[in-house]
Amino acid sequence: GESVGLHLPTLSVQEGDNSIINCAYSNSASDYFIWYKQESGKGPQFIIDIRSNMDKRQGQRVTVLLNKTVKHLSLQIAATQPGDSAVYFCAEASGGYNKLIFGAGTRLAVHP
Amino acid sequence: KAGVTQTPRYLIKTRGQQVTLSCSPISGHRSVSWYQQTPGQGLQFLFEYFSETQRNKGNFPGRFSGRQFSNSRSEMNVSTLELGDSALYLCASSTREGGNTEAFFGQGTRLTVV
Numbered sequence: 292g293e294s295v296g297l298h299l300p301t302l303s304v305q306e307g308d309n310s311i312i313n314c315a316y317s318n319s320a321s322d323y324f325i326w327y328k329q330e331s332g333k334g335p336q337f338i339i340d341i342r343s344n345m346d347k348r349q350g351q352r353v354t355v356l357l358n359k360t361v362k363h364l365s366l367q368i369a370a371t372q373p374g375d376s377a378v379y380f381c382a383e384a385s386g387g388y389n390k391l392i393f394g395a396g397t398r399l400a401v402h403p
Numbered sequence: 404k405a406g407v408t409q410t411p412r413y414l415i416k417t418r419g420q421q422v423t424l425s426c427s428p429i430s431g432h433r434s435v436s437w438y439q440q441t442p443g444q445g446l447q448f449l450f451e452y453f454s455e456t457q458r459n460k461g462n463f464p465g466r467f468s469g470r471q472f473s474n475s476r477s478e479m480n481v482s483t484l485e486l487g488d489s490a491l492y493l494c495a496s497s498t499r500e501g502g503n504t505e506a507f508f509g510q511g512t513r514l515t516v517v
Contacts (some may be wrong), residue, residue, distance in 0.1 A: 360467075393446035
């Protein structure tokens, strides 16, 4: 498939370990944050979102943490599996109208 | 429920030509956004439509335009194509009229300009 990003930072983990992907966002007025997973040749797939009135939200095997003080977002994936290998993007939005500003992305490589 | 559908999947055009890409949102979704994805610039917002009205626009030249129809389907057009327009064009749909909510993406249209 086509390359999503040629020089993305890569996080390599062993299957079964927990993964933490970090993201620094730019706009202190952003009030909505979202994580996407993108596999080669596919569009971004929604993972989890969080609003600025929360600092933690959990989904199935995933947790998003939001630290507004330092404008930092993280995605934790528990018991990482080979199928989790992909590029992960964080995105922020403010003011409605569904305009997402995306981070550069992190490539997650899961090794057996 | 069917997902977001984009057509065509792949397209090759020559410099100077124009192109139209199509997006059918998830049934019931009235907001459609378009993004350009390139290895160098990443994912960049082009524009967003709701009820046939463009509500927001990214920082792209006027050669990039779009529209939305009454059934929420959307098209984007790029005129006078340049080599740098080669990219994956992604469409996303979401439900909310106001405020942000999760946007669901299609598979994209891979445009190559030669």
